[in-house]
Amino acid sequence: MAARWISSQEIARHDTLEDCWLVVDNQVWDMSAFAPDHPGGVEIILRFAGRDATAAYNQIHSPDLIKKALPPTQLIGQLDLSTIDKTWSQKSSLPSKSSSVRPPLSTILSSHDFEEIARHSLSKKAWAFYSSAGTDLISVRNNSLFYQRIWMRPRLLRNVSTVSTQVTILGASFALPVIAAPVALARLANPCGEKGIARGAARTRTGYCIPITASYPAEEIIASVNRDHPFFFQLYVNKNRASSEDILGRVWDLGIRTLFVTIDTPTPGKREADERVRTEESIAMPMTGTNASQDARGSGITRTTGSFLDGALSWDDLTWLRKHWQGRLVLKGVQSVEDALLAMDAQVDGIVLR
Numbered sequence: 292m293a294a295r296w297i298s299s300q301e302i303a304r305h306d307t308l309e310d311c312w313l314v315v316d317n318q319v320w321d322m323s324a325f326a327p328d329h330p331g332g333v334e335i336i337l338r339f340a341g342r343d344a345t346a347a348y349n350q351i352h353s354p355d356l357i358k359k360a361l362p363p364t365q366l367i368g369q370l371d372l373s374t375i376d377k378t379w380s381q382k383s384s385l386p387s388k389s390s391s392v393r394p395p396l397s398t399i400l401s402s403h404d405f406e407e408i409a410r411h412s413l414s415k416k417a418w419a420f421y422s423s424a425g426t427d428l429i430s431v432r433n434n435s436l437f438y439q440r441i442w443m444r445p446r447l448l449r450n451v452s453t454v455s456t457q458v459t460i461l462g463a464s465f466a467l468p469v470i471a472a473p474v475a476l477a478r479l480a481n482p483c484g485e486k487g488i489a490r491g492a493a494r495t496r497t498g499y500c501i502p503i504t505a506s507y508p509a510e511e512i513i514a515s516v517n518r519d520h521p522f523f524f525q526l527y528v529n530k531n532r533a534s535s536e537d538i539l540g541r542v543w544d545l546g547i548r549t550l551f552v553t554i555d556t557p558t559p560g561k562r563e564a565d566e567r568v569r570t571e572e573s574i575a576m577p578m579t580g581t582n583a584s585q586d587a588r589g590s591g592i593t594r595t596t597g598s599f600l601d602g603a604l605s606w607d608d609l610t611w612l613r614k615h616w617q618g619r620l621v622l623k624g625v626q627s628v629e630d631a632l633l634a635m636d637a638q639v640d641g642i643v644l645r
């Protein structure tokens with residue numbers, strides 16, 4: 292088949308995650324499907340979307356990798372060299388080394404490494420949001436100290452040549468006894484947002500509790516995963532109960548059967564670091580219908596998106612919840628023995644501490 296010649300101007304128009312073309316050695320590749328799964332991170336691909344990535348690509352990869360990694364159908368043509376103008380040449384030089392370039396995943400050894408890299412590579416606002424905690428940070432600091440009090444008492448001389456981390460949690464079978472917690476607005480850290488987390492969870496057969504505060508609607512998150520996986524869903528109850536009922540119906544229709552209802556947030560926390568860093572772009576939560584904004588007090592994402600939270604929620608509302616949710620019910624955020632006992636009396640299927 293004759294090569295299709297593509298002008299630099301046309302290539303430049305395909306510069307988004309959903310519609311992402313990239314040039315390597317004058318060949319034009321459609322990276323839209325591969326970009327979110329690029330082992331070197333989606334950001335670097337996005338940075339070259341609609342541009343010539345030859346120099347950056349060759350610094351890292353061998354020339355034939357691209358043909359091995361991408362199906363031939365993604366090769367859509369040849370850069371028409373006669374259309375190269377000044378704008379194209381300028382954009383196609385190597386970008387200066389920026390702190391937003393993250394090291395290869397394989398070099399990250401622990402969650403402390405992740406935290407350190409995030410501190411330097413996230414936007415100021417994203418870092419303030421994810422790393423901040425309530426008021427004087429007393430709970431968050433002490434939580435880490437309490438974790439350090441948990442010690443193992445190893446029993447030895449057991450045959451551990453084959454071990455299995457396989458586990459069943461709330462009726463769902465996982466490869467590891469770990470569930471990724473619901474954390475709002477993952478898109479602040481990466482354009483794939485919760486879709487990326489969901490894909491990773493499905494690929495590694497680990498749990499993920501999709502938050503109502505996600506940056507994508509649950510429908511889009513689930514649709515981006517190309518295999519069956521038992522996802523959980525986290526609900527903050529809305530003052531407008533009809534809105535919560537609608538969400539519960541949507542989540543059920545997606546095949547989700549386990550609901551975590553967060554009960555420790557009758558009102559948004561006072562996250563001071565998050566208040567202090569201005570919100571530069573509009574940040575929406577499609578399922579809560581709220582947007583991050585700024586006012587005289589500051590730019591706290593938690594506060595400005597949390598106006599829907601229902602401070603009137605009480606144990607009596609479990610009857611209402613049961614009426615609209617036939618699946619498993621977990622209460623998230625229990626912090627005292629007394630409340631754990633009340634949860635048992637209410638016959639919920641589980642509790643999450645803190």
Ligand code: HEM
Pocket residue numbers: 313315329330331332335336339344347348351352356357360361394395396397398
């Ligand atoms: C243009 C098409 C590209 C394709 C098809 C592609 C494909 C891949 C593949 C298959 C890997 C897995 C490891 C390997 O086999 O080497 C990888 C890793 C990686 N890629 Fe790319 N890549 C592309 C462009 C780029 C560009 C432009 C950069 C810019 C710096 C880049 C940076 C990286 C990095 C840093 C890794 C590290 C992986 C690790 O060790 O964790 N890639 N890429």
Ligand SMILES: Cc1cc2nc3c(=O)[nH]c(=O)nc-3n(C[C@H](O)[C@H](O)[C@H](O)COP(=O)(O)O)c2cc1C
Pocket residue numbers: 420421422434472473474475502503504525553623645
């Ligand atoms: C930035 C951030 C956003 C969070 N968003 C949510 C949320 O939307 N819903 C929820 O139930 N919990 C949310 N949480 C709480 C976490 O799910 C988790 O319970 C908490 O961070 C304690 O776990 P950790 O010690 O592993 O951080 C959030 C926590 C953080 C730090």
